[in-house]
Amino acid sequence: MPARNTPERYGYIAQAMHWSIVGLLIVQFTLAIIAEDLPKGLDKLMTLARHKSVGITILSLAILRLAWRFVDRPPPLPPMMRWQAVVARFSHTALYTLLFAMPLTGWMMSSASNYPVSWFGFVQLPDLVAPDPALKEALLEIHHGFSKVLIALAGLHVAAVLKHQFLDRDGLLFRMLPWRR
């Protein structure tokens, strides 16, 4: 399989980034759910520290992925109705936007609540905003709201992929998988 995209399918660089982000998002939501259920204390802080580090990793991969998309143009969408193509483009753009908006609102929220952000303890990241309890509350609402939108869009995305794969039988899923149909 080629490293770069072809007119028929994604190359392995784009595929590796797509699936690493999917895997990390699953870890990320799991950590958020675990942290939410923990009482205030060291365990909660440690779980949230991991959530922040994984979130910063997702942000870095999203930057790389978007940059790579400009270098290596994606394959054109397979034949579909016009409205479907519009929905597909819109949802891909919204998914990319959320891959930036989720980590950035999380990072800003941590800075606003005067908690430092580090990447697995190796790299200390700068504060994005000054401490501000009211801003922290607003960012928490936004972070929480965006996470719901991300789940809804990911659900729509997976449903669309499965519809193409199993109802239209156009092999769309294989464009993002290393093996051929």
Ligand code: HEM
């Ligand atoms: C794609 C990346 C991310 C996703 C999908 C995500 C998702 C979530 C979710 C679902 C929650 C639970 C929200 C709730 O129901 O109250 C949460 C909480 C939180 N997130 Fe993230 N997050 C991401 C990145 C980040 C980053 C990069 C940081 C900080 C650097 C961060 C900091 C936090 C904090 C501090 C909380 C707990 C807020 C509180 O309860 O006080 N998140 N995140």
Ligand code: HEM
């Ligand atoms: C929440 C997790 C996910 C996110 C954020 C996401 C994001 C994206 C984005 C932004 C694209 C467009 C790629 C581009 O053209 O640059 C894409 C394509 C694709 N995704 Fe996902 N995806 C997720 C989960 C999944 C899952 C679970 C599947 C499998 C069922 C999947 C299958 C695909 C396929 C097959 C394509 C290529 C569509 C085509 O050939 O045009 N994705 N994904």
